Amino acid sequence: VRLVVDRIKCDGRGLCAEVLPERIRLDDGGCPIVNPDPRPAHLLPRPQRAVKDCPVLAIALGRSQVK
């Protein structure tokens, strides 16, 4: 399971990087860069918050090919 961003939906609001700075940082244009490491168990609640808090529903936990 990993965090996947729908790049067409994402418009760079950046909330994900605030909720989950260990896993997501923003590039110079404000778009998220997701750390590809498998999700460690002790971070469980917050990846779900990053998913829920995204105002345009562009992040999901899944196995999609989209990074």
Add this chain to the structure above:
Amino acid sequence: MTRLLDSPERSGTLPHVGADFIDAIERSGLVGRGGAGFPVATKWRAVAQRSGGRAVIVVNGAEGEPRSQKDRLLMTTRPHLVLDGAFIAARVLHARRVILYIGERHENARHAMVQALHERTEPERGLVTLAAAPARYVAGAETAAIRFLNEGIATPTTAPPLPFEQGVDRAPTLVQNVETLAHIALIARSGTPSSTLITLAGGIARPGVLEVELGTTIGDAVRQGGGVTEQPKAVLVGGYFGSWMEPAEAWKLPLDHRARLGCGVIGLLPASACPVCETAGIMRYLAAESSAQCGPCFFGLRALADACTRIADNRSDGRDLSRLNRWVDEVPGRGACRHPDGAVMFLSSALRVFASDFANHGSHDLRRAA
């Protein structure tokens, strides 16, 4: 030896192919000739398993790569070979539709394909519809072609669903480049594809399309094209999504589809040209050709193109080169399609092969002015 451009236009009737034809494709080792180099048999099996008589074949003649000419030459001079491949695909995959997706500016190619279609049997003609691909770089990408045929907008979509799962009219869809389909026709005539079409561009005596045996080195292909007009500074292998190479390295490279041949464009940069200015110009083009759907591509490629241009114009603050080197690691894999990945692969090769030109750009102008 079975070649495309000197094989007979038509073999009479469509060659008979059985259910084991996909195995024959697999044995031939044929990979897609549109640029991605994906194994053809794998793609056909995925569609065959889901078809149920509903599949759609998209004959991809969009050819949006600016320097490439091989697809339109093939459609213009061997249209029946392309149609043979398309109708074989329709038969093997139990398709109910064949769509000719031809670049809107490729008028001769479209004309020849339509003429050839008029010479086909009525059941074959009944399968076919014609569509004009917009003259944009990404219009030939599989999901962009499908979105255009469904919604009239030629921009890529998020996958999944992949075309073989849900494509045109939500049916399993095969999108296949015209050269690939022509090779399919030759395989059905019991040949084995042993050649590939390339386009020679830049500082070459006879620019244009050449059919070469697979495994021919770039050096030999250049000799077949009449040789160089001027000692080249570098060779661009694979078009704008390809890579710059040092000439000495490029000459030895065999043209097969393991060698990142992409769409088959071989561009020779004359030693008198400025590689930084050339790279900046191509990056501006690729940034402008972004579909502007994904931030990392739309903003990322524009930032890369702007930084290249500042260096080329001697307006850099001195930090642009380090910005470029950081950004080329950040952009790949972060778009819905491969447009940003291709652009960044191209730029990375430029930063490698032209490292000293990027680092010292401007100093030669200053010397000249002094």
